[in-house]
Amino acid sequence: MTAKSIKYWGCEYSDSSETRFRLWASGQQQVSLRVKGDTIPMNPTGSGGFALCVANVAPGSPYSFILADGTAVPDPASRAQLGDVNGSSQVYDPNSYAWQFTDWQGRAWEESVIYELHIGTFTPEGTFRAATDKLSYLAELGITVIELMPVSQAGGKRGWGYDGVLLYAPHSAYGTPDELKAFVDTAHGLGLSVILDIVLNHFGPEGNYLPLLAPDFFHPERMTPWGNGIAYDLDPVREYITDAPLFWLREYHLDGLRFDAIDQIKDSADTHVLIEIAERIRREITDRPVHLTTEDSRNVVYLHPRTEDGAAPLFTAEWNDDMHNAAHVMVTGETHAWHLDFADHPEKWLARALTEGFAYQGDRSPQTCERRGVDSRCQPPVAFVDFIQNHDQVGNRAQGDRLISLIGEARTQVLQAALLLSPHIPLLFMGEEYGETRPFLFFTDFHGDLARAVREGRAREFADHDETVPDPNALETFNRSKLDWDKLNQPDGEAWLHFTQQLLKLRQQAIVPLLANARGGTGKVLKTAPGCMVVSWTFPQGTLTLALNASDRHETLPDIAGETLFAWPDARTELHPDTLIVRFAQGETTR
Structure with missing residues (x-):
C-alpha cells in the first residue's frame, strides 16, 4: 500500500482558513455540498473523489452532500450528526474540548x-x-x-x-x-x-x-x-x-x-x-x-x-x-x-x-x-x-x-x-x-x-x-x-x-x-471430573493452582502445596459442591 496524495473522506474544520469537505463517490458523475444555506458543486479530484473548500464555516453548521437527482445524504465520514443517521452531518471543531488529564500514561x-x-x-x-x-x-x-x-x-x-x-x-x-x-x-x-x-x-x-x-x-x-x-x-x-x-x-x-x-x-x-x-x-x-x-x-x-x-x-x-x-x-x-x-x-x-x-x-x-x-x-x-x-x-x-x-x-x-x-x-x-x-x-x-x-x-x-x-x-x-x-x-x-x-x-x-513476565507453555491440567477441574500455571515466582467444583458431587482435591489465597464459600480444604480453592506455592514447582 503506497502513500496517497489524495484524501477521499471527511470534513476538516479550520478556524482560520477554509474548511475542506471531501467525499469518494465513484458511482456519481457530480456531487454538490449544501452548507450555510447554499448548494455548491464540488470539484472532481480523480478516481471518483470530490472536494471543496468553503470559508467561514462555523462549528456545528449542518451540511449534506447533494447528488445529481437531488438526494441529500450525510457524510460517510461525519464526525457528528445533527440528528439521526439519515439527517445532516455537523461541522465539528476537534479542539472544542479542553482535556483535563493530559498527563495520563495509560495502564499496563x-x-x-x-x-x-x-x-x-x-x-x-x-x-x-x-x-x-x-x-x-x-x-x-x-x-x-x-x-x-x-x-x-x-x-x-x-x-x-x-x-x-x-x-x-x-x-x-x-x-x-x-x-x-x-x-x-x-x-x-x-x-x-x-x-x-x-x-x-x-x-x-x-x-x-x-x-x-x-x-x-x-x-x-x-x-x-x-x-x-x-x-x-x-x-x-x-x-x-x-x-x-x-x-x-x-x-x-x-x-x-x-x-x-x-x-x-x-x-x-x-x-x-x-x-x-x-x-x-x-x-x-x-x-x-x-x-x-x-x-x-x-x-x-x-x-x-x-x-x-x-x-x-x-x-x-x-x-x-x-x-x-x-x-x-x-x-x-x-x-x-x-x-x-x-x-x-x-x-x-x-x-x-x-x-x-x-x-x-x-x-x-x-x-x-x-x-x-x-x-x-x-x-x-x-x-x-x-x-x-x-x-x-x-x-x-x-x-x-x-x-x-x-x-x-x-x-x-x-x-x-x-x-x-x-x-x-x-x-x-x-x-x-x-x-x-x-x-x-x-x-x-x-x-x-x-x-x-x-x-x-x-x-x-x-x-x-x-x-x-x-x-x-x-x-x-x-x-x-x-x-x-x-x-x-x-x-x-x-x-x-x-x-x-x-x-x-x-x-x-x-x-x-x-503476569508481566508470564510466558506460554506453563499451564497444566491436574484433574478433571464431571463439573470439576484442577489446573495450574507455573510462573518465575511460583505456581498458581485453581480447583473448581461446579457439580453436585463431592470430589477429592489433589495434593497441592502452597498458601490458600482464596476459598469459597468458606475456608474449605475439600472440593465440596460449588467450591473454589486457589493456592499459590513459592518456587517453580509443586509437589
Whole structure:
C-alpha cells in the first residue's frame, strides 16, 4: 500500500482558513455540498473523489452532500450528526474540548479487568453524561478497563451498536463528541482505561448510503452474515477503514480498541488490512500503551505474536469464546448450536482453555465437521480475554437470560471467582458485579419493512425453542434491558458487590504481579471430573493452582502445596459442591 496524495473522506474544520469537505463517490458523475444555506458543486479530484473548500464555516453548521437527482445524504465520514443517521452531518471543531488529564500514561495490560458496558442501557438516561457519573463507582469497585460497546452512529435511537454506518461519528442519541471525550477524560482521572468496540466488517441496514455513492465500496460476490463484504483492496475504501481506528484513538484519547468478528474481514492485499491497521497504530501512537483485542472464531494466533521480551507488536489479546462455551455447557448442560462442540466432557475443554488458551486447536468441530484452531500453547495467559457472559452470550438468547438466572447464585459465584482469579484477562458484563438478574435482550429501532424483517428473522431463529421472542423494535424490549441500580441498595446486591470487590482486590495483590513476565507453555491440567477441574500455571515466582467444583458431587482435591489465597464459600480444604480453592506455592514447582 503506497502513500496517497489524495484524501477521499471527511470534513476538516479550520478556524482560520477554509474548511475542506471531501467525499469518494465513484458511482456519481457530480456531487454538490449544501452548507450555510447554499448548494455548491464540488470539484472532481480523480478516481471518483470530490472536494471543496468553503470559508467561514462555523462549528456545528449542518451540511449534506447533494447528488445529481437531488438526494441529500450525510457524510460517510461525519464526525457528528445533527440528528439521526439519515439527517445532516455537523461541522465539528476537534479542539472544542479542553482535556483535563493530559498527563495520563495509560495502564499496563496485565492489570486489566475489563468491564463491558452498553451506553444506552448502563444508566436510566442512556447517555455519555450519565455514564460519566458512574465512573467513580467502577473505579472504587476495582475495574481498570472500561470497554464500550460500539458507539458509531447507527439507524434509530437504540440498538446494540453493531449496525453502525457512520463509523467516525458518536451516536447522537448518546450525546455529543465532547460528552464522549468528557467520559474518557473523567475515566483517566480516576485511573480507568477506556477501550472502544469497533466494527469494520460490515455496515448496518439503515442509513448506509455507500452503495449509492460508490457501489464498488463492496464486493458483490463476497458476503458476510450481515450483507456484502467490503472491498478492502481499493485505496479509498482502505483509507476509510484504516483511518477509522487511528481516528478514534487519537481524537478521543482512547486506550485501545476491540475489533469485532475479524474472521469476516477478507482482504486480498499483500498486507492484510488488519495487520496494516495494527502496524500503523504501533508506529504512530507511542506516547502510551494501546491495547488491541480481537474477536475471531477461527482460533488463530498469527495476529497476536510476541517478541522475546513479551511485547505484542500487532494485536494484544483475543476474546476466548472457547473458555466461555466450555464453562457454559459444563454448568447448564445446554448443547445446541455452537455449544455442541463442548458437549463431550466440557470440563476437559474448559481445563484446556484455561491452561493452553484455546480449547479447539485444530480439533474437528462436531457442529461444522471441520477442523478449527491452531496450537495456542505458545501464547502467554494475558493473550486471552475470558468471560462467563458478555453482550453476545446473554443477548443472543431468546429471553436475554443472564447466567445467574440459569444456574443460580452459588454456582455463578464460583465461576465468577474462577474468572477473576485466573491469569487470563477477565471481562465482566455490566451488572455482573452485583448479581444483576434483569435480561439483556436484542433490541433495535427500525421501522416499516426493515422492522418487520428483523422481527420475523428473530422469531425464525428461535422457532424450535417453543417460546415467544420479545419484539426487538419494541421500546419495552430496550427498557427491560436497562440495569437495575436499585439492586445495589438491597442485601443480595450489596453482598454480591462486596464479593466482587474482594476478588478484584485479591487479583491486583496476588495475580497481577505474576503476569508481566508470564510466558506460554506453563499451564497444566491436574484433574478433571464431571463439573470439576484442577489446573495450574507455573510462573518465575511460583505456581498458581485453581480447583473448581461446579457439580453436585463431592470430589477429592489433589495434593497441592502452597498458601490458600482464596476459598469459597468458606475456608474449605475439600472440593465440596460449588467450591473454589486457589493456592499459590513459592518456587517453580509443586509437589
